[in-house]
Amino acid sequence: YLTIAQNDYNNNKITTTTTFNDKRYYSTSRNNEEETSFPRINKFLLAKNLNPVFIYHNLNEDSVRKNIAKETKGLSGIYMILNKETLSYYIGSASTDRINSRFSKHLIYLNGSKIVKNSVNKYGLHNFVFIVLELFPEIVNQENNKKLLDLEDFYLKSLLPDYNILTEAGSSFGYKHTEVNRIKMKANYSEKGREEIGSLNRGKTLSSETIETMRQSALNRKPLDYTEQGVLNMKKNSKPIIVKELNNTVYGEFNSIVEAAEALNCSTKTIQRTLKSPSKRLKRRWIVDYVK
Numbered sequence: 001y002l003t004i005a006q007n008d009y010n011n012n013k014i015t016t017t018t019t020f021n022d023k024r025y026y027s028t029s030r031n032n033e034e035e036t037s038f039p040r041i042n043k044f045l046l047a048k049n050l051n052p053v054f055i056y057h058n059l060n061e062d063s064v065r066k067n068i069a070k071e072t073k074g075l076s077g078i079y080m081i082l083n084k085e086t087l088s089y090y091i092g093s094a095s096t097d098r099i100n101s102r103f104s105k106h107l108i109y110l111n112g113s114k115i116v117k118n119s120v121n122k123y124g125l126h127n128f129v130f131i132v133l134e135l136f137p138e139i140v141n142q143e144n145n146k147k148l149l150d151l152e153d154f155y156l157k158s159l160l161p162d163y164n165i166l167t168e169a170g171s172s173f174g175y176k177h178t179e180v181n182r183i184k185m186k187a188n189y190s191e192k193g194r195e196e197i198g199s200l201n202r203g204k205t206l207s208s209e210t211i212e213t214m215r216q217s218a219l220n221r222k223p224l225d226y227t228e229q230g231v232l233n234m235k236k237n238s239k240p241i242i243v244k245e246l247n248n249t250v251y252g253e254f255n256s257i258v259e260a261a262e263a264l265n266c267s268t269k270t271i272q273r274t275l276k277s278p279s280k281r282l283k284r285r286w287i288v289d290y291v292k
Contacts (some may be wrong), residue, residue, distance in 0.1 A: 037084050041129060044087055053077070054132040059107060060125045068130065072099035076148065077135040078155055081106055081163070084127045090116050090163035091133075093152035095140035095265040103130050105122060112252060115163045145265045150282065164249075195254055240291040241271070243282075251286060258289065 009239050037056070038044040047054065054071060058064050074097050081090040092199055094102045105111035107120060107128060120128065133155065136148050156164060241260040243251040257275075261268045264282065274282045277291065 040087075041082070041084065044082070048129075050133060052080075052131045052133050053135055056130040058126065059128055059130060065108070068103055069100045071098060072103075072132065074101055075132075075135055076140045078133045078152055079103070080131040080133050080161075081219075082129040082131060083119055083123060084117075084129060085123050088162040089121070089159075091152070091159060091161045092153050093136075093148050093265065095145070095148065095262075097134060098262065098265075101262075113163060114250075114253075117162070140265055142267060142270075146283065148265060149285065151284070157199075241275075242289055242291045244287045244289075246285065246287065247282075248287075253291060 041055070041057075054068075055066055056068055076094055076096040076098065078091065078093050079099060079102060081092075083089065090106070092102060092106075102112070106116050107125060107130065110117040134151065136151065138144050138147070142146055154265060239256075241254045241257060243254070243260060243264065245251055252263060254263060257268050257271045261271050264271070264286065266282070270282070271288060274280060274288045280287050280289050
């Protein structure tokens with residue numbers, strides 16, 4: 001997956017020049033606990049060889065949420081939700097103009113990952129950081145969507161995020177890794193893995209002008225063919241959907257085909273075809289089915 005991701009970016013004509021610290025957002029009011037958490041987060045990112053584009057602390061504050069909505073508008077890419085207390089984290093991808101909706105879904109409305117939901121309820125929203133790890137340089141569509149998923153898959157397999165691996169305790173779906181298995185999987189994240197992440201990120205930081213160009217390109221795209229009423233009708237008539245990884249780990253549950261399609265960066269027709277197929281497999285990565 002590293003080769004795929006590198007080729008995608010090597011073929012991209014965008015030139016990137018910004019430094020690591022250029023795009024961080026903090027609240028204007030910081031307490032002592034928040035001040036001491038910043039070095040810990042920086043140490044975590046350096047240990048993982050990560051060079052993020054945006055880092056948002058103090059997620060419980062309206063000003064920070066507004067910054068997320070404003071700065072990620074029209075953009076797509078890979079994001080991380082990090083627990084400052086435990087340093088456990090979740091990684092996901094967001095298609096064009098969906099980064100803020102992913103943030104809201106997981107951390108504000110708490111109807112995304114159940115593991116993230118339980119963790120936010122336990123530790124509080126103020127103990128989480130929302131990080132945009134990498135921006136995808138193209139407007140996401142059905143043709144290039146696999147590139148975005150390949151990039152997400154690379155991060156998932158390289159970093160093995162706890163919140164993605166674990167399933168809800170007591171759930172009848174999915175597979176829960178034992179602590180021993182988790183330690184073994186973490187051990188596989190070797191120096192080589194860190195170097196691969198580093199080489200993927202090295203030289204890929206984006207200038208303000210580049211980000212704005214990507215944003216405007218996305219905002220100028222043609223609107224979806226579905227009318228607002230059509231989307232409402234599809235949501236109303238749709239059954240809840242469950243999406244699992246091929247190893248039976250629950251990826252997420254969604255109220256409708258429309259929501260599942262948005263989360264998986266594909267069309268509703270693709271979801272419908274998958275549901276009708278015997279294997280229920282989508283893009284050789286997920287198993288999609290109705291909640292029973």
